[in-house]
Amino acid sequence: MGRADATRARQGSRGTGPRRPKGRIRRLFTWKKMLGTFFGICLLGIAAAFGLYFYVDVPAAGTELATAQSNVYKYADGKVLARTGKLNRESVPLSSVPLKVQHAFVAAENKTFYDDSGVDLKGTFRGIYKTLRGEGKQGGSTITQQYVKNYYLSQEQTVSRKLQEIVISLKVDAEKGKPEILDGYLNTSYYGRGAYGIQAAAQAYYRKDADKLTVSQGAYLAALLQAPNQYDWALATPAGKKLAQERWAYTLDNMVEMKWLSQAERDQQKFDVPKDPKPQEGLTGRTGYLVKAAKDELFAHGVDEKKFELGGWTVTLGIEKDKQLALEQAVKRKLTGDLDPKAREADRDAQLGAASVDPKTGHIVAMYGGAGYTQHYINNATRQDYQPASTFKPLILATALENHATTQDGRPITPDTAYDGTNRRPVTGGTAPFAPPNEDQRSYGNITVQKAMNNSVNSVFAQMGADVGLDSLKKTATSLGMNGARMDVQPAMTLGSMGASPVQMAGVYATFDNHGRKVTPTLVTKAEHATDPEPDLPDPIGDQVLSRKTADTVTSVLRGVVDDGTATAVQDTSYQAAGKTGTSDDNKSAWFVGYTPKLVTAVGMFGEAEGGKQVTLRGTGGGGRVNGGGYPAQVWAAYNAAALGSGAGATFDLDADSGMGVAPPPPTTDTAPPSKTPSGTPTETQSPSGTPSTDPTPTGSGAPTPTDTSSAPTDPGTGDPNGGTTGGPGGNGGQSNGGNNGTGGTGNGPGGAGGLNGLN
Numbered sequence: 001m002g003r004a005d006a007t008r009a010r011q012g013s014r015g016t017g018p019r020r021p022k023g024r025i026r027r028l029f030t031w032k033k034m035l036g037t038f039f040g041i042c043l044l045g046i047a048a049a050f051g052l053y054f055y056v057d058v059p060a061a062g063t064e065l066a067t068a069q070s071n072v073y074k075y076a077d078g079k080v081l082a083r084t085g086k087l088n089r090e091s092v093p094l095s096s097v098p099l100k101v102q103h104a105f106v107a108a109e110n111k112t113f114y115d116d117s118g119v120d121l122k123g124t125f126r127g128i129y130k131t132l133r134g135e136g137k138q139g140g141s142t143i144t145q146q147y148v149k150n151y152y153l154s155q156e157q158t159v160s161r162k163l164q165e166i167v168i169s170l171k172v173d174a175e176k177g178k179p180e181i182l183d184g185y186l187n188t189s190y191y192g193r194g195a196y197g198i199q200a201a202a203q204a205y206y207r208k209d210a211d212k213l214t215v216s217q218g219a220y221l222a223a224l225l226q227a228p229n230q231y232d233w234a235l236a237t238p239a240g241k242k243l244a245q246e247r248w249a250y251t252l253d254n255m256v257e258m259k260w261l262s263q264a265e266r267d268q269q270k271f272d273v274p275k276d277p278k279p280q281e282g283l284t285g286r287t288g289y290l291v292k293a294a295k296d297e298l299f300a301h302g303v304d305e306k307k308f309e310l311g312g313w314t315v316t317l318g319i320e321k322d323k324q325l326a327l328e329q330a331v332k333r334k335l336t337g338d339l340d341p342k343a344r345e346a347d348r349d350a351q352l353g354a355a356s357v358d359p360k361t362g363h364i365v366a367m368y369g370g371a372g373y374t375q376h377y378i379n380n381a382t383r384q385d386y387q388p389a390s391t392f393k394p395l396i397l398a399t400a401l402e403n404h405a406t407t408q409d410g411r412p413i414t415p416d417t418a419y420d421g422t423n424r425r426p427v428t429g430g431t432a433p434f435a436p437p438n439e440d441q442r443s444y445g446n447i448t449v450q451k452a453m454n455n456s457v458n459s460v461f462a463q464m465g466a467d468v469g470l471d472s473l474k475k476t477a478t479s480l481g482m483n484g485a486r487m488d489v490q491p492a493m494t495l496g497s498m499g500a501s502p503v504q505m506a507g508v509y510a511t512f513d514n515h516g517r518k519v520t521p522t523l524v525t526k527a528e529h530a531t532d533p534e535p536d537l538p539d540p541i542g543d544q545v546l547s548r549k550t551a552d553t554v555t556s557v558l559r560g561v562v563d564d565g566t567a568t569a570v571q572d573t574s575y576q577a578a579g580k581t582g583t584s585d586d587n588k589s590a591w592f593v594g595y596t597p598k599l600v601t602a603v604g605m606f607g608e609a610e611g612g613k614q615v616t617l618r619g620t621g622g623g624g625r626v627n628g629g630g631y632p633a634q635v636w637a638a639y640n641a642a643a644l645g646s647g648a649g650a651t652f653d654l655d656a657d658s659g660m661g662v663a664p665p666p667p668t669t670d671t672a673p674p675s676k677t678p679s680g681t682p683t684e685t686q687s688p689s690g691t692p693s694t695d696p697t698p699t700g701s702g703a704p705t706p707t708d709t710s711s712a713p714t715d716p717g718t719g720d721p722n723g724g725t726t727g728g729p730g731g732n733g734g735q736s737n738g739g740n741n742g743t744g745g746t747g748n749g750p751g752g753a754g755g756l757n758g759l760n
Contacts, residue, residue, distance in 0.1 A: 080203065089197045090312075091199070100255075101218030104252075107258060108223060111254055142169070147172075150189060153168070205224075215255075216252075216269045288374065296382075318361070344620075353379070357506045357519065364503070366601075386500075390496055393456065396468065398550055416450065423437055431489075431490075438457055450557055450659060470494075506521055549655055552654040555654060562577045570633050576650070580593055589607070
């Protein structure tokens with residue numbers, strides 16, 4: 001056998017012998033199978049991705065946490081008064097954030113934001129991998145992904161949530177523009193200190209609005225997003241402060257790299273240390289009254305209450321912080337500091353409310369609602385359940401002047417018209433029997449309207465109410481802003497028996513101050529929401545409801561109340577003032593409503609026992625009766641002294657020819673024959689019993705007779721600032737002595753018939 005045959009024989013024997021089986025692994029992992037499997041997995045992955053993309057929708061709305069905001073209430077100057085709601089968040093449009101501050105956030109978090117597709121796959125899968133390994137929260141997300149997570153998704157760290165984030169981010173990036181995404185990101189991110197959104201963060205760290213942020217401040221807020229608590233300057237350790245500054249510098253350097261900041265600008269930046277945190281503004285103290293009143297006003301003007309409570313509103317009030325503080329301090333100095341609730345029951349029952357209004361704008365610039373919203377939830381400035389008492393009297397005079405009313409005997413009613421001020425004098429020509437008492441049961445005899453207003457003579461204004469007509473009186477009152485539903489057309493309404501609030505009375509007197517053009521006191525000056533339309537708030541200054549002549553004449557008369565009447569407690573040579581006191585019969589309320597050319601303020605005191613029962617104020621502060629010229633006038637005076645500022649020297653511009661606010665006309669020589677009674681003085685009055693009687697006739701041997709033709713002057717007497725009334729000159733050469741009823745002079749004849757009863 002040759003060599004070749006031997007070789008073939010050996011090969012043949014191997015080919016026919018038993019073969020060694022291939023291994024299981026080699027059978028399973030052939031290159032063909034592996035390649036097929038790889039492509040199969042890829043196809044499945046692609047199919048799964050497509051399925052996931054079409055299966056996962058962008059939610060129609062954000063989560064409750066993402067959309068919850070606080071409602072922000074601001075003073076007139078824009079400073080924050082209070083925040084209410086679930087979260088300290090106030091969304092602002094992107095246009096309110098300076099462009100360089102916007103760029104600072106992009107530089108810190110996602111330099112490629114303006115060019116990417118909304119997802120960083122490499123960073124995302126790195127985050128998924130580390131999440132699976134239990135390494136906790138990982139970065140790597142784009143701004144779009146962070147916005148999606150904040151706005152649409154929960155904060156849980158799971159693979160399924162991460163996959164949702166990817167899909168929704170791709171869709172959001174495709175559907176929305178980059179500015180809208182950045183807007184949402186800035187407004188939903190958490191910055192520490194309980195602040196959600198850049199506006200709340202700007203306030204929390206720098207006490208300013210977002211539109212006032214500098215580049216340096218914006219870079220710090222952007223740095224905070226990586227670790228809010230660790231980088232909060234007030235809480236950070238030295239190491240944390242170092243890291244915060246490094247992150248701040250990193251942000252600015254990236255801005256230079258992206259050409260959003262020049263190197264020269266970068267070199268000028270200095271780290272702006274944030275301010276210390278302060279408690280969140282809320283409803284503590286008296287702020288609650290302002291917030292509640294503002295909400296009630298908005299709801300009355302059509303703002304939906306349910307939508308409002310979802311948050312996101314910025315409500316600006318007319319409240320001026322310095323005047324609000326001045327009012328609160330005036331109450332403390334002139335009232336509450338004088339009370340001892342532990343020792344005196346009356347002091348426990350004393351409540352005070354006040355409202356101060358700018359008559360030119362109608363804005364409420366200060367309001368005092370009570371001791372505190374959590375202590376006494378009823379706002380004493382807006383409550384309408386207490387009588388305004390004699391502060392209603394100027395409305396009677398206004399009605400008479402506006403309607404050219406006359407007395408029962410046909411004389412025009414003016415400030416110089418004489419009435420009978422006898423105590424409990426029955427009203428003539430009224431709709432029902434009515435004979436009201438004067439304060440302290442005092443009788444004044446014949447007295448001018450001006451003097452009757454100065455001394456708040458009930459019998460005079462009860463009669464004037466009948467003269468002008470109660471229906472006309474109610475019409476005037478409602479046109480000036482009082483609540484007609486609380487006004488019964490009865491004779492007692494002339495004494496202010498209806499309910500009224502300090503806000504309402506401030507509006508009435510502001511209309512006088514504004515020359516008859518109606519003023520409706522308004523607390524809210526503006527209300528804004530990021531998505532809802534701005535409500536159509538009415539103008540506080542309305543139409544002309546009184547002629548200027550009428551309004552200015554009332555002001556002229558009310559100046560006499562301050563200068564020569566029951567409101568002398570508010571006299572101040574530094575400014576002109578007009579006003580009226582009021583004290584209810586049973587002393588359950590006491591008022592002073594006064595005004596200057598710049599400011600109108602109503603102050604009311606109310607006796608309120610536990611359970612809301614109305615009780616007397618008598619004994620408050622350890623004294624007797626509480627009059628409007630007491631605590632209310634003193635609070636008014638203390639407030640105005642602090643609040644008027646540059647307006648203290650203003651003077652009333654009056655179109656009036658009578659009343660104590662205008663100069664008297666020059667004297668004239670009267671050559672007419674003498675009369676036996678003063679011109680304009682009623683010749684007949686009613687006695688308390690209702691029996692007609694003539695005016696008291698002077699007695700004495702020199703009494704004039706009907707045939708007396710002496711040349712005695714007919715001057716009826718002039719008002720005495722001390723409350724008395726000077727008598728007429730003596731007749732037949734008798735020397736004038738100014739006593740009651742022109743009591744006898746020292747000459748040959750008795751005193752003139754023109755003297756009126758003296759007043760206290």
